[in-house]
Amino acid sequence: MFKVVVPARFSSSRLPGKPLLDIAGKPMVIRVAEQAAKSLASDIVIATDHDDIMHAAASHGVAAVMTRVDHVSGTDRIAEVVASMGWPDEMIVVNVQGDEPLIDPVLINEVAQTLANDPQAVMSTACHSIHDADSFDNPNVVKVVLNAKQQALYFSRAPIPFPRDAEYRQHLVAHRHIGIYAYRVGFLKQYASLPVTALEKIESLEQLRVLYHGYQIAVTVTAHAPASGVDTAEDLALVRKVFVA
Numbered sequence: 001m002f003k004v005v006v007p008a009r010f011s012s013s014r015l016p017g018k019p020l021l022d023i024a025g026k027p028m029v030i031r032v033a034e035q036a037a038k039s040l041a042s043d044i045v046i047a048t049d050h051d052d053i054m055h056a057a058a059s060h061g062v063a064a065v066m067t068r069v070d071h072v073s074g075t076d077r078i079a080e081v082v083a084s085m086g087w088p089d090e091m092i093v094v095n096v097q098g099d100e101p102l103i104d105p106v107l108i109n110e111v112a113q114t115l116a117n118d119p120q121a122v123m124s125t126a127c128h129s130i131h132d133a134d135s136f137d138n139p140n141v142v143k144v145v146l147n148a149k150q151q152a153l154y155f156s157r158a159p160i161p162f163p164r165d166a167e168y169r170q171h172l173v174a175h176r177h178i179g180i181y182a183y184r185v186g187f188l189k190q191y192a193s194l195p196v197t198a199l200e201k202i203e204s205l206e207q208l209r210v211l212y213h214g215y216q217i218a219v220t221v222t223a224h225a226p227a228s229g230v231d232t233a234e235d236l237a238l239v240r241k242v243f244v245a
Helices: 030-036 051-060 076-087 106-116 133-137 187-191 196-205 208-212 233-244
Strands: 002-010 041-047 063-066 092-094 123-129 145-146 153-155 176-183 214-222
Touching: 002 030, 002 076, 002 106, 030 041, 030 051, 030 106, 030 196, 041 051, 041 076, 051 076, 063 076, 076 092, 076 176, 076 187, 092 214, 106 123, 106 176, 133 208, 145 214, 153 208, 153 214, 176 187, 187 208, 196 208
Parallel strands: 002 041, 002 092, 041 063, 123 214
Antiparallel strands: 092 176, 123 176, 145 153, 145 176
């Protein structure tokens, strides 16, 4: 059993009020919650910092919690929710981003199960293989390197592992990180007190805070790239077409 929390911050530099943008008659954050409800999660909760999102959740019968506006990351916002809900330390919580209306419910289940299967890990995430040079070199594509236990060694916007010698360039298999996370509640209570690190700031990757402080992150390798999230007006137009098709 696990729960899903959807962090939905109102402010967005590229798409103001993004969680409330209409997708086929419903706010985007509600579409995300509906997709998450197709998973095996026992509860879906929206974590927001804005009254309008709270009202949207209430009008669609989705649970929501008001959180502070000054959180550094979605994980920090979820940590506040966990502290207020009284969930047991062993409970697994999946972070489904509020701009992923096409999130695959199967992937949500897989990330939760990956964490349940790895008692050494405090959180889990996902990735898929990439083979094209453009994605490998693109700093907007986050890469992850795994160890033998399928745990994360490092995440980076840089091309990793970097093939120094030509013999490794032709058949290099790298992994693109997918921005979905599962955590144990007990760890989320600790996460809120972990200092933000230089690596996290440099790469702008919140999961590096976890690795820096010595914790393990389990990773599920999925065979397929997930559907695109909504970061731009072009992304929004594509998602709207999917829902009206």
